[in-house]
Amino acid sequence: xxxxxxxxxxxxxxxxxxxxxxxxxxxxxxxxxxxxxxxxxxxxxxxxxxxxxxxxxxxxxxxxxxxxxxxxxxxxxxxxxxxxxxxxxxxxxxxxxxxxxxxxxxxxxxxxxxxxxxxxxxxxxxxxxxxxxxxxxxxxxxxxxxxxxxxxxxxxxxxxxxxxxxxxxxxxxxxxxxxxxxxxxxxxxxxxxxxxxxxxxxxxxxxxxxxxxxxxxxxxxxxxxxxxxxxxxxxxxxxxxxxxxxxxxxxxxxxxxxxxxxxxxxxxxxxxxxxxxxxxxxxxxxxxxxxxxxxxxxxxxxxxxxxxxxxxxxxxxxxxxxxxxxxxxxxxxxxxxxxxxxxxxxxxxxxxxxxxxxxxxxxxxxxxxxxxxxxxxxxxxxxxxxxxxxxxxxxxxxxxxxxxxxxxxxxxxxxxxxxxxxxxxxxxxxxxxxxxxxxxxxxxxxxxxxxxxxxxxxxxxxxxxxxxxxxxxxxxxxxxxxxxxxxxxxxxxxxxxxxxxxxxxxxxxxxxxxxxxxxxxxxxxxxxxxxxxxxxxxxxxxxxxxxxxxxxxxxxxxxxxxxxxxxxxxxxxxxxxxxxxxxxxxxxxxxxxxxxxxxxxxxxxxxxxxxxxxxxxxxxxxxxxxxxxxxxxxxxxxxxxxxxxxxxxxxxxxxxxxxxxxxxxxxxxxxxxxxxxxxxxxxxxxxxxxxxxxxxxxxxxxxxxxxxxxxxxxxxxxxxxxxxxxxxxxxxxxxxxxxxxxxxxxxxxxxxxxxxxxxxxxxxxxxxxxxxxxxxxxxxxxxxxxxxxxxxxxxxxxxxxxxxxxxxxxxxxxxxxxxxxxxxxxxxxxxxxxxxxxxx
Numbered sequence: 160x161x162x163x164x165x166x167x168x169x170x171x172x173x174x175x176x177x178x179x180x181x182x183x184x185x186x187x188x189x190x191x192x193x194x195x196x197x198x199x200x201x202x203x204x205x206x207x208x209x210x211x212x213x214x215x216x217x218x219x220x221x222x223x224x225x226x227x228x229x230x231x232x233x234x235x236x237x238x239x240x241x242x243x244x245x246x247x248x249x250x251x252x253x254x255x256x257x258x259x260x261x262x263x264x265x266x267x268x269x270x271x272x273x274x275x276x277x278x279x280x281x282x283x284x285x286x287x288x289x290x291x292x293x294x295x296x297x298x299x300x301x302x303x304x305x306x307x308x309x310x311x312x313x314x315x316x317x318x319x320x321x322x323x324x325x326x327x328x329x330x331x332x333x334x335x336x337x338x339x340x341x342x343x344x345x346x347x348x349x350x351x352x353x354x355x356x357x358x359x360x361x362x363x364x365x366x367x368x369x370x371x372x373x374x375x376x377x378x379x380x381x382x383x384x385x386x387x388x389x390x391x392x393x394x395x396x397x398x399x400x401x402x403x404x405x406x407x408x409x410x411x412x413x414x415x416x417x418x419x420x421x422x423x424x425x426x427x428x429x430x431x432x433x434x435x436x437x438x439x440x441x442x443x444x445x446x447x448x449x450x451x452x453x454x455x456x457x458x459x460x461x462x463x464x465x466x467x468x469x470x471x472x473x474x475x476x477x478x479x480x481x482x483x484x485x486x487x488x489x490x491x492x493x494x495x496x497x498x499x500x501x502x503x504x505x506x507x508x509x510x511x512x513x514x515x516x517x518x519x520x521x522x523x524x525x526x527x528x529x530x531x532x533x534x535x536x537x538x539x540x541x542x543x544x545x546x547x548x549x550x551x552x553x554x555x556x557x558x559x560x561x562x563x564x565x566x567x568x569x570x571x572x573x574x575x576x577x578x579x580x581x582x583x584x585x586x587x588x589x590x591x592x593x594x595x596x597x598x599x600x601x602x603x604x605x606x607x608x609x610x611x612x613x614x615x616x617x618x619x620x621x622x623x624x625x626x627x628x629x630x631x632x633x634x635x636x637x638x639x640x641x642x643x644x645x646x647x648x649x650x651x652x653x654x655x656x657x658x659x660x661x662x663x664x665x666x667x668x669x670x671x672x673x674x675x676x677x678x679x680x681x682x683x684x685x686x687x688x689x690x691x692x693x694x695x696x697x698x699x700x701x702x703x704x705x706x707x708x709x710x711x712x713x714x715x716x717x718x719x720x721x722x723x724x725x726x727x728x729x730x731x732x733x734x735x736x737x738x739x740x741x742x743x744x745x746x747x748x749x750x751x752x753x754x755x756x757x758x759x760x761x762x763x764x765x766x767x768x769x770x771x772x773x774x775x776x777x778x779x780x781x782x783x784x785x786x787x788x789x790x791x792x793x794x795x796x797x798x799x800x801x802x803x804x805x806x807x808x809x810x811x812x813x814x815x816x817x818x819x820x821x822x823x824x825x826x827x828x829x830x831x832x833x834x835x836x837x838x839x840x841x842x843x844x845x846x847x848x849x850x851x852x853x854x855x856x857x858x859x860x861x862x863x864x865x866x867x868x869x870x871x872x873x874x875x876x877x878x879x880x881x882x883x884x885x886x887x888x889x890x891x892x893x894x895x896x897x898x899x900x901x902x903x904x905x906x907x908x909x910x911x912x913x914x915x916x917x918x919x920x921x922x923x924x925x926x927x928x929x930x931x932x933x934x935x936x937x938x939x940x941x942x943x944x945x946x947x948x949x950x951x952x953x954x955x956x957x958x959x960x961x962x963x964x965x966x967x968x969x970x971x972x973x974x975x976x977x978x979x980x981x982x983x984x985x986x987x988x989x990x991x992x993x994x995x996x997x998x999x
Contacts, residue, residue, distance in 0.1 A: 290313075
């Protein structure tokens with residue numbers, strides 16, 4: 160049996176199907192477009208944040224490497240080695256093991272105070288169980304030296320065994336773990352990275368090692384600073400173990416036996432942990448999906464000696480956050496539209512069926528009308544449906560032209576209003592609704608009957624209501640107006656809109672008509688731009704240039720460090736800040752490395768706006784586009800002026816006498832070694848003057864050590880005033896001074912005469928009266944001289960010769976000058992008698 164579907168039902172179903180399909184396609188396209196726009200904006204921000212954070216992490220770990228090498232090269236380290244191998248006394252500097260140990264403790268403590276990111280520095284002996292020799296650590300915010308009885312053996316630690324295998328100048332970086340060693344001084348384990356470098360004795364054997372413990376909490380926590388709310392940052396080691404997780408208990412969970420890895424949560428990251436041969440192809444990883452959201456990750460290679468060791472830095476935007484940010488078309492609005500469409504379709508079908516029922520009785524007449532016969536009249540039979548239809552057809556025949564035109568115009572206007580984007584409204588002079596489109600009903604969640612009784616002002620509150628009132632008044636007075644305000648739906652949903660209105664006459668009645676456009680996405684985009692700008696404004700200065708090296712963006716930290724405002728540098732080359740200290744070959748090497756590897760890092764001197772030249776550590780990275788061409792250069796740097804000053808202070812402690820500021824024994828021996836090499840190269844003579852003050856102990860015993868210190872300072876000044884700039888004056892200790900005279904003469908007798916004249920000048924200067932506070936004091940020196948030429952004799956022997964000559968001067972009655980070689984002493988005495996002003 161064939162089922163017949165009426166014309167009214169077919170028309171209704173076809174219309175309903177077309178509307179439903181078109182609506183679904185439009186909804187899907189709009190939601191997908193909003194989703195893609197949001198992901199594109201977020202991915203660009205996160206990729207830039209990943210890159211900046213990668214540079215910061217690498218720079219911080221490289222600084223740790225440099226710091227441990229720096230501490231291992233301070234003078235107390237070799238001094239302890241020499242003292243340990245010579246029964247507790249350093250044969251070079253005459254210092255005891257305890258003296259060197261105290262100086263090393265002072266240097267370690269000063270270093271920890273200057274670097275709050277480190278909490279422990281140790282010097283460990285290589286012999287036996289790896290006993291700690293010196294340990295300085297930060298306890299409860301204070302830097303303390305650990306007493307000997309609290310020092311421990313570390314021979315069973317991985318970093319100790321690794322340090323035994325290092326060669327000179329190499330640094331071992333430990334794994335990232337929780338520091339749970341006894342004796343550390345804190346109750347809670349600290350996430351730690353250790354740097355180890357080895358110390359060798361004179362025969363090249365491993366003697367000990369220097370170890371720095373770095374607290375990496377602030378290093379990792381900074382990775383998530385400035386991220387938009389809801390975006391999670393992660394850091395994992397090369398095994399995939401979490402080092403940073405937004406759930407704090409999951410970070411370093413592998414220390415408590417958990418085998419949880421980042422690839423368990425994000426399987427797409429598995430290729431980032433594959434073999435070294437594939438690393439170059441996967442330096443950056445990004446993926447997005449409907450279920451996982453958006454994930455971006457990048458490796459940070461921190462150990463140049465082992466490329467398989469790296470950190471994985473990842474940022475994840477959860478799918479739920481994307482869904483909240485990308486609202487799309489509200490589901491209640493879609494459902495309401497579907498219900499309205501079904502109701503209208505049902506009503507439409509019933510009306511069509513009722514309308515089409517009389518067609519069988521008037522088919523013939525309809526055919527005539529269709530043929531163009533407008534003169535016929537349909538009979539009205541019995542009234543009702545047929546009569547009304549006949550009457551309607553008769554009326555249609557009479558007014559066909561005018562009626563068709565009016566209907567088409569009305570339909571067009573209705574469709575035009577309904578097709579307008581946003582909401583349409585018509586208000587009277589009191590703000591009451593006269594006409595509106597379906598969008599307004601959906602936004603306000605009100606039916607047509609309810610809206611007909613409402614005023615537009617009822618859907619606004621506070622300042623927004625005042626702004627709407629002013630806009631209506633301005634429209635009436637000026638003819639048009641626009642305003643932004645938050646529209647409140649019936650359920651309290653707040654949506655920002657941009658409203659426009661015009662004043663028109665409806666017949667003779669003045670009305671206000673206008674449109675409203677939803678600006679939620681615009682406001683959200685503005686907020687996201689502010690968040691992105693805040694992320695860019697880190698504490699480290701950043702410069703971004705285009706491929707032609709013209710500056711296109713700087714952050715606030717750049718202005719604070721350099722003094723240049725953004726508008727002063729945009730479009731210019733960074734060379735405008737050049738200090739002039741680097742030659743062309745320096746910059747050529749820098750650009751060559753950038754072109755070869757895509758990055759460069761190093762120390763560079765630049766000039767601030769006020770002309771001040773300052774040092775900075777800078778990392779430059781080339782950012783490439785999809786075609787592999789350089790699109791931008793990103794430079795991040797830090798002012799290291801304070802660090803340079805700290806290093807200079809530590810150097811001063813290591814190489815200069817604290818009281819007189821003269822070079823100490825170590826620096827003197829270095830210069831003496833260089834002087835011997837120069838003497839051998841140019842075949843000339845030099846001299847060593849060993850000076851000891853006569854009866855200095857008597858001054859300390861009678862007036863006190865304060866007066867003795869004042870005398871030593873004045874003696875240092877007088878000796879320096881008697882020699883050349885190229886000569887070296889050093890205080891070896893106590894009241895002993897030594898003078899190194901270089902490049903005196905190629906003739907031995909002439910050199911002896913000139914050295915004797917200098918010694919006599921020093922003797923006369925030191926013999927003059929001293930004014931120490933309110934006291935006058937007389938003193939005299941005894942001076943011994945030994946000549947040298949080339950490397951024929953060692954520094955120790957030459958110093959012993961000068962020391963022996965000084966004791967000869969004391970034996971001769973003090974306040975004398977004596978040469979070590981008897982023939983030179985006789986020559987000096989003979990020549991001194993012939994000099995002007997001599998006794999002869």
